[in-house]
Amino acid sequence: MAQLQRMDANLDTLSNELCQVNTYVGHIAQCQAEIGGYTVAFFPVASANESDGSGCADDAGVDDDATASTDADDGDARGEIPVSLVNCTKLRVMVLAWNKLIGKIPTELGFMTKLVSFLAQADTLTGGIPPSLRNLSLLIYFSVAYNNLEGNILKSIGHLKTLSFFGVGDNNLNGIIPSSFYNISSISVFSFTQNQLTGTLPANMGLTLPNLKLFELGNNKFFGSIPSSLCNASQRQKLDLGNNSFVGPIPTNLEYLLDFELLRLTSNNLGRDLDFLTTLRNCMKMEELGIDANKFEGVLPNSIGNLSTQLNVLYLGGNQIFGSIPETLQNLINLIILEMDENLFTGVMPTYFGKFQKLQGLFLSKNKLLGQIPSSIGNLTQLVVLDISQNNLEGSIPITIGNCRSLQQLIVSQNYLGGVIPQQVFSLFSLSLLLNLSYNSFSGKLPVELGSLKNINSLDVFENNLSDEIPATIENCLNLENLYLQGDSFEGIIPSSMAFLKGLECLDVSQNNLSGFIPKGLEKLLFFKYLNISFNDIEGSLLTVGVFKNVDAISIIGNNKLSGGEYGMGGEASTEGDVYSYGVLVLEMFTGRMPTNNMFKDGLNLHNFVKMALPKRLAQVVHPMLLPRGRNGSNNFNNDGNRRR
Template identity: 65%
Template sequence: MELGSMTKLLVLRVSTKTLTGGIPPSLGNLSLLIYFSVAYNNLEGNIPESIGHLKSLSAFGVAVNKLNSMVPSSLYNLSSISAIDFVFNQLSGALPANIGLTLHNLKLFFIGENEFFGPIPGSLCNASKLQILDLGRNNFVGSVPTNLGYLLDLEHLRLSYNNLGRDLDLTSLGNCSKMESLIFKSNQFEGVLPNSIGNLSTQLNALKFGGNQISGIIPTVLQNLINLNSLEMDENLFIGVIPTYFGKFQKMQGLDLSGNKLSGQIPSSTGNLTQLVQLNFSRNNLEGSIPPTIVGNLKNINSLDIFENNLSGEIPTTIGNILNLEELHLQGNSFEGIIPSSMAYLKGLELLAVSRNNLLEFIPKGLEKLLFLKYLNISFNDIEGPLPIVGVFKNVDATSVIGNNKLCGGIPQLQLPKCPKVTKSRKSLAS
């Protein structure tokens, strides 16, 4: 049966990953259609202009296909629509200046991962029912409309990976008391982080603005966002110290401050974040030792990244207590002493990088028994003695040991000198 002949159809949903070809123009004959979703298929071509005939349409979803070309203007005139999902296609064009007036019933607007361009229309504030606005990974330019605070039901706002900027004005968003996530990563925002950030909803659980050019110190008002569980401030120009108040974020699971110009010591209050799964302080100017609370309290960490700093002291032996640890990046610091033998307790460890430090003595026994260890980098230290030939050590592509002139043995591909034979003295033979 031809699609266009099913004139009494109310709902059409196909997500089998098997549809190919294009969306037929005869779709416009289904005048009673309320719900249309063909997400997760292999559809190509454009969205037909006849979509504008569907005056009862409430939801239109074509996410994760291969659709291209411009969205027909007729779709933007369907005032009945409450949900649009275009994500992961190659759709393009500018959004109509009056989009918030024509689509005034819109609640969900997903158009991320496409090729839309032009400014973000200020009229979106008239779509007062909007709950989710996802414009990420497109080519939008200009400033973020300062009237988005009129969207009192807004819960999720994603603007990341565009060409927005440069001023960052968050003032109006303080009115969005239901806001749960605000993501504006990888744009061109600069200047200091405004104090208005502290007026955002206390319901906010995800705040992500890495990959910009925001400078200055981390403002004290950020501590007002007490329910954050994900904070990404990476790849900016922040200076000063890591605030001790970060220890108040009891729900925090992911904290990323990497790639800034932060200095001082890692605050011991970081150890209060007992729900942390990922912690990244890498590529800053931090100094001092690893606080005991980091390795003593953070039992849920699976990724700990503090590489490329000025950290010193010994690697705490209690690091072996972080039993969920999968990746440990300590390279490019000034750590001294030995690789703790307690690392052999990290049964799920997949990556261990301690290169370019001042570590010495021997490879701790037990590392070769870590079944999940896929990559080990101990290069450019002063580690000595025989290198094992089992576990990760038997894979030349997974093990880097250069720059340790006193190492010996190992698999032939590593081209280390042979270890000297150990001979027992006459006295020990007689004893």
């Protein structure tokens, strides 16, 4: 899926939980004030550890009606939660969050029977949730998210009838959610994200949990269908079931959820029709909708335009949605992220995309879009990522791209774009992550303005029709790590200034018309791990230090004037070495992967990666651009690697 797409779902969940923490602590404080204006005394954990053994200040002027709170949320508390805190018999609220606490949650916690709230999220606690928690009959709020807790969630905890918030996300808990939890009618927030929990959801859970506002199960192992009764809890605000194995359709009675803000169903096996979208028309507070990486198919209905105008995030990628992008989509004027990649969309890129003034991420890759990139793209001045790769787009990059002054990634690879690369592309000083123009038909030269991209990390312009010299101003791209210029018609020398790119890791200039010598200084680059200069006219002696010591890290064949050791290893050149190096190059071209790809580890390398795929899974390893395309723009192979008939 596209790079920036989730705006970091884990961070989003963390922010949601922190917001809920603040809200509920505030509610607790308000309730206490209404009951009798209790005095609140603060006892940092550090003080408790250094006390005379009582671990509390019961005699420090706190009367019988007082509510005490341990407050160590300044991030400085260390060590274990002191067992001596059980002597604080009047303690109502315990806040231990955002510290460096270790060890287990004390079993003795169950003796603190007046405890209303226990907050220990974002520490490094281990062990399990203690069974003694069932004794806290007044407990309203329990949050231990972002720790290292493990084990099962005990059934007895589900009998706490006053519980309103239960947050255990981002731990290592396993097993099922006990059935007793689905009968806590007072519960408002259930957060179980990022664990190893499994099981199905009860068909009647929406009836037994009428006050449920936030339900988070994302990144677990749940399966089965989504119960339609979930929509009966009319107070529902957020539902996150993403990254599980749910199947079947999405319930079509969502119109009753008037306060619905977030629906995240990413990465399941849900589908197939999109009828449920029509039922979201009454959810006028919705800010995020994610159904990407599922099995939805069919035409995107015009009712997509009836979604809330407050919608910021729309994830539709990784499905089988086809047809044109509907005109009604332009109603969603507050979109920040629009992800429609890995579908079967046809037609042109809508010009109305230019109306999305707040858009930061636009992901349309791996579709069948035609026509030109609309000039209105230049209206997206807040755009951070634009990925329109692997389509059938043609024409040139509009010069209005220069208005996208926030752009960090520009990916237009594997299209039919041509002409000279506009100078405006190289005036985007914001480009810091990736500029990928590969597998197109761009012509002309790389301008000296290339050096203006001082923050660029990866530059891919390979497999085009570019010519002339590689500009020496490349030395100004001080953050450049990956430079891919292969398969063009560059001539002249490899600029010696490349030796100034201290962070350079990969350089591929193969299959050009370059001449001269290998620049001095490349061997001194500390992070340099891959060099391919094959099929040029490079001459001189091969260096024997640095990256040149590793035969798997360099490719030099096809340079008849280049002499030296057996590819930097100190031996004599041989026919066998040439054949080996040539074979590696062929595999690179065949798969589009280099030997240094991060996927090659634990015994897996480029050679056996291809070998394991032969003969029946050819299409799974060959580069998509090498597969013959049918009339509809798709390749002519089935998933099993056999040609379609």
